[in-house]
Amino acid sequence: MAQVNLRNVVKRYGALQVVHGVDLNIDDNEFVVLVGPSGCGKSTTLRMIAGLEAISGGEIVIGDRVVNDLPPRHRNISMVFQNYALYPHMSVRENLGFSLKIAKKTQAEIDQAVDEAAEILSLTEYMDRKPGALSGGQRQRVAMGRAIVRHPDVFLFDEPLSNLDAKLRTQMRTEIKKLHQKVNSTIVYVTHDQVEAMTLADRIVIMRDGHIEQVGTPLEVFENPANTFVATFIGSPPMNLLAGRVSKDRIVLENGLDVPVPGQFSDKTHEGQEVILGFRADNLMPVGHAMPMGGASAELDMAVTLSEPLGTETLLFTSIAGKEVQAKMLNPRPVAPGERLSFQLDLTRCHLFDAQSQNSLR
Amino acid sequence: MTRFRLPAWFVLLLPAIIVLAAVVLIPLLLSLYSSFTSYRLTRPDSLYNWIGTFNYEKAAKSAHFWAAFGRTLLLLTIALNLEMLLGLGLALLVNQVTYGQRALRTIMMFPMMFSPLLVGFQFKFIFNDNVGLVNNALQSLGLSNTAIPWLVDGQLAFFSILVAEMWSSTSVFAILILAGLFAVPRDPIEAAKVDGCTPWQSFRHITLPYIMPFIYIALAIRSLDVARAYDIVQIMTNGGPARRTELIWTMIGRTGYVDAKMGYANAMGYISIFLAIFFTIYFFRKLNAARAELGMGG
Known part of the structure; x- marks a missing residue:
């Protein structure tokens, strides 16, 4: 078990820089998820921790060793790959035991570790099959088993669930979380799926274009996004964003409609400031179908353009100031397109971003 | 009265059957x-002279035939193994090259691209004991002061x-x-690195x-090639001197076309086919x- 520290880590391919000075401290036993759109540098960062990509600048420390120049085999890490990367010519048992065989462990030690891993991942009945004869979910479990037999300092997961169908993905997600509780270890997990990130992580690292945008617990990044990118990336449906200008303690939106500046931002804005108002669908609800709102709220009368019933709730598409926004309806009833409803906007849960820097004004 | 007609399937297959x-x-x-x-090319009527398995018995008892057979087998074993190792080394090196790999390939x-006949002539020159490159180089470098008989001594030839x-x-x-190396996926190799493997492991x-399947394909192709080796040997030594580099097919070729004993040559040919089939x-x-x-x- 060990902590992992990235200090100003840089990756360059020739003139192209893909990771720009990433700083990150991962605690012992922490489950950290790197999340971001494709090409944001999250996988490259993971591969640099693994030692599969050379580091162009900065320092990576695992435990108390600087590992910049150590090959993967000396880093005591294990990795689960997106395409499982099983050894096709070896049985499940041999796949699981391979790293121990390479490490010249005795057969008894290997058998014990392999059986233990097989037990944890319920692989015992498949031990003599080749990977070709396994389903996607089973292969994924073998890949994880191969990682845990070694009792590494750090587990690295590179989009391990993206090749599985939706149902299996949810199931494996739970298994990974259970696994973390069982084997108690430091995990760095890369995904582009914010739901995976939210459900698994102790802390989420949101990356874009080779920079870290925000680091925080799932609730922190959900409740207090540092900028509009995080606001729209985390949470489903994405946060609604409306451009406006501060005028006499009100935010005037593009078509003249205005809402009061939420109280928590009143001393952080100035007259004439260009801002972006952000709120989630959960904070815009039709009157009579909303959670009780404690603090200040604004009422808006709008026509519904589309409704998506989800069972326990219905997503309503409407528009404010010419921009499509999504609202949520609890205790749903059928809503016809074009129907006008009175919506309540919970101002205490609203976010305000500076239009220029896109950063939160909080 | 209806005319007899061949069945349609037979008519359709007939061209192929005739050609085959x-x-x-x-x-x-x-x-x-x-x-x-006892068919001899010089006496066509001998084609009707049935002698049973005499040719096969003769080949089976012939020390020359078995020497050539054994020599072919030896050449095949040594050449295939060395070519495989060298080819593997070469492929691994070229696979590491990132710039100019196409040109290298x-x-x-x-x-x-060269006809084996030309290769034979070229190496006949290179190993010539008087004017050849090898002796010339050895002597110029002072490594040898005699003309080494590369193509005359049995083992050297x-x-x-x-x-x-x-x-x-x-x-x-x-x-x-x-x-084969191009077809190796990257992931399992990286997994092996993380699993603690050295590059050799x-x-x-x-x-x-x-890459083993590719190696076996190459071995299968080349084993047929070497088992029927003829041209290079024919040019470089003509199986000589005194049969010291005789291979099956140089022997069969000489028996059939020089000595005109086509019946005997065919018998030896059929025996050696088994080598290739094996x-x-x-x-x-x-x-x-x-x-x-x-x-x-499978």
């Missing part, structure tokens, strides 16, 4: 038949032929193994199983096993 019969079946049957006669194929054979055909292995445990079956078995190992189906 003319180019394969009849020559095959004729040669098989002639191996049981093309250059690597040059030896395959065998070695010289081996070198020529390898020069012209190592690239077959290199190209096929390189194709990743090669031994992961890369090699992936190696083909052997390497295809290995190939299928290697493919099954990778889960590619």
